[in-house]
Amino acid sequence: MLLDLMIKRRSVRKYSDRKIEAEKLELLKKAALLAPTSKNKQGWEFIFIENKDSLEKLSKVKSAGGTMVKDAALAVAIAVKSSDNDVWIEDGSIAASYILLMAEELGLGACWVQIRNRNNDEAGISAAQLTSELLSIPQDMEVLCLISIGYSAQEAKPTNSDNLKYNKIHCEKW
Numbered sequence: 001m002l003l004d005l006m007i008k009r010r011s012v013r014k015y016s017d018r019k020i021e022a023e024k025l026e027l028l029k030k031a032a033l034l035a036p037t038s039k040n041k042q043g044w045e046f047i048f049i050e051n052k053d054s055l056e057k058l059s060k061v062k063s064a065g066g067t068m069v070k071d072a073a074l075a076v077a078i079a080v081k082s083s084d085n086d087v088w089i090e091d092g093s094i095a096a097s098y099i100l101l102m103a104e105e106l107g108l109g110a111c112w113v114q115i116r117n118r119n120n121d122e123a124g125i126s127a128a129q130l131t132s133e134l135l136s137i138p139q140d141m142e143v144l145c146l147i148s149i150g151y152s153a154q155e156a157k158p159t160n161s162d163n164l165k166y167n168k169i170h171c172e173k174w
């Protein structure tokens, strides 16, 4: 059941050296492309990166929160064309969520690595600009995030659904 998968999915930031099988890579691609978009624009692009040197460089595009990318077997960069799409962030975010859930379904660990609105303080430039340069992403595309993926090398406890914040749910009115 999808809910079981959602309960099990946690951010995984430690990965083993094991490569991701080609069939699993295909399923991750399929999941990304199945994500719904506003007006069915499908303005996103997904860059699948397995090259170790690129992963190492990507792990440094922002000052904090992305170091695990260097040990991942795969990073997926999500970039979306924003000029004709006022909801590009939503479109990209849904695709990211699909990838995260698919990774879980495939027995992989994954984590969202925020790029939009993040900086590399040392270089004094945005993480998005550095990512675009590294991956040759065209200038009219906005980089939203990376998803780091690999076989998990950590224990990630499922969410305890007894602790869900039901006070966040309102019926009829706030």
Ligand SMILES: Cc1cc2nc3c(=O)[nH]c(=O)nc-3n(C[C@H](O)[C@H](O)[C@H](O)COP(=O)(O)O)c2cc1C
Binding pocket: 009, 010, 011, 012, 013, 064, 065, 066, 111, 112, 113, 114, 115
């Ligand atoms: C929009 C967004 C941005 C995030 N950015 C990062 C990040 O840059 N680095 C990181 O390690 N985790 C990042 N995360 C993962 C969150 O920290 C994580 O999902 C949250 O703490 C809940 O934990 P869980 O995913 O294990 O349930 C991000 C998650 C979201 C939804």
